[in-house]
Amino acid sequence: MSLPDWKPQPDNRIELPDACIDLWLIDLNPADFQFPSSNNTILAQNELERAGRFRFDKHRRQYVAGRRGLRQILAKYTGCQPADIQFEYGEHGKPSLVNQPVEARVEFNLSNTNDTALVAVAKGMEVGADIEYVGRKMWDIDSLAQTVFTDSEIEELGQYRPDDRLVPFLSGWTRKEAYLKGIGKGLALPLKDFSVRLKNEEDFPSISAPEWQLFSFWSDPDHISAIAYPERAVISTFRWFRLPATG
Template sequence: MTPLHRSLGCLSLEAVPPVDYWHSAAHPPGLSPGGLHLWKICTGCEGAPLAQLWPLLSQRESERVAKLRFDRHRARYVRAQAGLRMILSGYLGVEPEAIGFQYGKAGKPLLEDTASGLEFNLTNSGDLALVALSVGAPVGVDCEQIRDRGDMVAIAERMFTPEQAARIAAATPEDRLQQFHIAWTALEAQVKADGRGLLDRHQPAAQDALQIEHCVPEPGFIAAVARGRLPPVGEWVTMTLSAD
């Protein structure tokens, strides 16, 4: 039985704990090994003004924005990437625009300067982005807005294990929507934590065991975090990035 199987089981959305308290922090509290910090960024029109965020982006990030077709997608990307830099700045004590990244084989961003031991991962869906932070242990996070994905049984048969696909196929339409998103976020968080990416999901994992925990960051969304060992969701430090 893989870690992903153990994590999911017959998990229902009703059993996934909501994160209903997010506090705004001018400076992040200390993050020790074993702890997990989760930040929320509003990437929609209620988020931070774009004019003050553009200067924080790197040339690579600015070029990525220019390739996006729709204004709302560009705005979401800018708020997510600049928000990530602002969050990391509080932990590293450097200006957001001065933070350098390196990229893994599948494109996972990592800090260029690894001296702090800080690990992070960013995810976004709709007008919501999440950043998970850890010390000394790679972490992956995925967040999805729960919505119809078309032929979810066919997607499950292609992407998930036979056991997961069979469970999704046997579920009622309402349960199928929930089970699909629980399995999808777990898979994404897992391959982001170890850096494989979805295309190499069938390759041996870099880490033998990853623990996966789910939460509901906002109504209508589900998120999963993956790491070697995780504290219970109730012990996560959950913060929101101010739009001011």
């Protein structure tokens, strides 16, 4: 397993070259985490309200830490202060930045699982991201695959021994989610409407849904991730950054 070499965040504003996607990891459980109060926060009022609606503190913390991290990351690309970042939302809830020049739009997508979030940032093209924790005891993978995988995906999964199916299952799952998040439809598009290959393919002929590419990687030994981006994009570089934990 080769792992990305996550670098500390650059001190200065980040320029994103055309053929590049930046990937960020955020620690969602920093030691000094504190819930925000309305007069001392970089979050917007609607984010505070959403944070207030979570039933469990764990999910509230994940959301707040994720949004803080996302704002800090996007501030690096836009030159805004983190508190001044403004989001708008697509029909199915995909967040994007307001007031962006069309051809140089900073696009992003966030995914979280347990204590880690992955953010993908690209310029002038949609991007989707998904991260899953592989350490948890998994449900009955074969039954779950019947529910969410197409026949070709189930067949590919069946080529692995039953005890070895967790990673290929999560690989396929993250690839499907990354695609659904890239196009912005999320689970509004049925998971069985398109197929992916479970293994990474060098030449990306891996998705029957048209015009998108997928790239899978291990974020760390416990997390498998995938990103999706348009087929027309010729991506030559991925850059890897880790956001320091902040309360």
